[in-house]
Amino acid sequence: MSLRARLIFLLCALGAGAPAMADERGPGWELGLDVIYQDAQAIDFDGDSQVRLQTDYGISAWLGYRFNTHFDMQWTLDWNDIDYKSTLASQSPFGLTANIDGTLESFTTRFVANYNILDRPLTPYITAGIGWAFVDTNVPTGPPQSFCWWDPWWGPVCGAYQNTRSFDDFAYNLGVGARWDFGNAFTLRLAYERHWVDYSRANSTPALDQVKLGFAVRY
Numbered sequence: 001m002s003l004r005a006r007l008i009f010l011l012c013a014l015g016a017g018a019p020a021m022a023d024e025r026g027p028g029w030e031l032g033l034d035v036i037y038q039d040a041q042a043i044d045f046d047g048d049s050q051v052r053l054q055t056d057y058g059i060s061a062w063l064g065y066r067f068n069t070h071f072d073m074q075w076t077l078d079w080n081d082i083d084y085k086s087t088l089a090s091q092s093p094f095g096l097t098a099n100i101d102g103t104l105e106s107f108t109t110r111f112v113a114n115y116n117i118l119d120r121p122l123t124p125y126i127t128a129g130i131g132w133a134f135v136d137t138n139v140p141t142g143p144p145q146s147f148c149w150w151d152p153w154w155g156p157v158c159g160a161y162q163n164t165r166s167f168d169d170f171a172y173n174l175g176v177g178a179r180w181d182f183g184n185a186f187t188l189r190l191a192y193e194r195h196w197v198d199y200s201r202a203n204s205t206p207a208l209d210q211v212k213l214g215f216a217v218r219y
Contacts, residue, residue, distance in 0.1 A: 025069045025116070025181050025218075032187070032216030034060040038080060039209040046201045048089040053208075056082045060212065062112075069119050074112040076129070081105055108133040108171050108195075121181040125191075129173045133197050136166040170198045177212070187216040 036058035043051045058080035066072040083103050090096035110131025116123045141163045148158040177191025195208040 025066060025121070027068060028066050029219040030062075030064040030066065030072070030074075030187065030216045031219070032062050032064065032074075032189070032214050034062070034189070034212040034214030036060055036078065036080065037211040037213075038082065041206055041208055043199065043206045044203045045199075046203070050087045052085045052087075054083040054085070056080060058082075058106075060214070062216075064112075064114075064216075066218075070116050072114050072116070074114065074129075076108075076110050076112055076131075078108040078110070079106070102138055104138060105136045106133055110171065110173070112173075116179065122178065124176065124178050127173070127175045127177060127191065127193065131171050132168060133171040134166070134168045136164055139165045141165050167200070169200060172196055175210075181218065185218045187218055189214045189216065 038053075038056055038058065040055045041053045043053065045051065058078060060076050060078040062074045062076035064072050064074035081103060082105075083101070086100050086102065088098045088100065090098075108131055110129040112127055112129035114125050114127045116125045118124070144160045144162045146158060146160045148156060151157045173193050173195040175191050175193030177189055177193075179187055179189045181187050189212070191212045191214075193210045193212060195210055196205045197208070198205055
């Protein structure tokens with residue numbers, strides 16, 4: 001059994017084996033923070049170029065509303081800072097390649113719907129979301145530019161910036177998890193999710209595997 005299958009089985013078993021308890025998940029707001037573990041993934045692009053995303057971590061902040069004990073929705077903002085290795089294929093002369101290392105920054109905002117299967121404080125749940133991903137590859141697209149301004153306290157201040165290749169694309173996800181509502185106002189969540197991003201120049205829509213561990217306050 002693969003690691004992914006074992007995690008899904010564990011999440012479902014946790015909820016199914018939990019004793020029934022009084023309802024602590026009525027209508028109300030939630031504010032949470034997740035730690036994201038993203039698995040490595042290779043992505044093939046047009047012209048035989050390839051990007052190999054490395055295993056890395058990120059964070060997700062979210063605001064949610066519980067409509068009842070089973071159904072809630074969230075607005076989330078995910079941030080990842082991911083190292084990558086890329087193989088660039090030459091168009092002319094054909095057959096030459098170059099390898100580069102880099103770090104990309106990804107911000108994804110999405111709306112998420114969760115269905116909590118059991119009417120218990122410890123329950124498995126299923127999740128689905130749609131949103132938009134904003135990616136900065138940190139690959140320069142031009143020479144550095146200098147600029148200066150007059151600070152009221154420090155006087156003249158100068159700096160430099162460099163434009164980099166960035167883009168934004170549609171994103172969506174599916175997943176399973178388990179949540180535990182404890183105390184009067186706290187929640188822990190563990191989830192496995194698969195995320196897809198419609199990179200415009202990729203040969204296919206890459207699937208990114210994530211594990212999320214989060215803490216939330218219920219209102």
